[in-house]
Amino acid sequence: MQAHPWLGVLTLFGLRGYGEIPYRGMIVAYEHHMKTDLTGYPKSLRGRDLSIYSKIVAVADGFDAATSRRVYQTVPIQPDQVLKEMWENPRRGYDQTVVKAFINLIGIYPVGTCIILDTYEVALVHSANPDVTHVHRPVVRIVTTPEGGVQHPGFLADLAQKDADGHFPRSIVKVTDPAKYGINVSDYFV
Structure with a gap:
């Protein structure tokens, strides 16, 4: 080596x-x-x-x-x-x-990182946020429902976007292993 x-x-x-x-x-x-x-x-x-x-x-x-x-x-x-x-x-x-x-x-969460959101959805990081003040709020692809149902191809959500009340509708709770949820990351990026 x-x-x-x-x-x-x-x-x-x-x-x-x-x-x-x-x-x-x-x-x-x-x-x-x-x-x-x-x-x-x-x-x-x-x-x-x-x-x-x-x-x-x-x-x-x-x-x-x-x-x-x-x-x-x-x-x-x-x-x-x-x-x-x-x-x-x-x-x-x-x-x-x-x-x-x-x-x-x-970004703090590189493309393909599997994350759990505070909405109980699982998502894959799609792209880093170009605004460095929101580096911890990437654009993600939501790949499960809150109940755990896998969605393919899922949908994109910008975690830096606020709702009408000025709140973030989704936030990252933690990083997780996609295999725990039966998710093959490459299926969402090819």
Whole structure:
């Protein structure tokens, strides 16, 4: 596992004639498992600043690894918990500016996250709210009735929209596992 940064560099080194792209790629391949303090792997022999590209790939790779099934992790972690850990735990070694930009881009609840609403409906996050003041209120696809009946294709609801009285008709209570409700997330996004 820890050899793959070097293997990536060697592979990209073989791609001669492609201008600047392989060189940046080599740097990213080498640095993407290094933390901002240069710990991680491979070990750095001298102090330096990591490339911004490496910092971006490190955040995306870390998020993907934590939220996916892998050989070393059979149970994925819920996306909102991963983002919280990346943001709140500096020991993880991610650049906080890049983490903040990543959260602003994908939202606190990334697309496909299964959530339970205060109306007892289950929904899948359809898109992040473009208004960062409402990052915790994404556009969702309601996929069950309050009684638990699965709806396909369901319907879209913008959780940032208020009703005539100025209240939010729906709010997120918690993130849940879609398998508990017999929901296959990919059925709603293909």
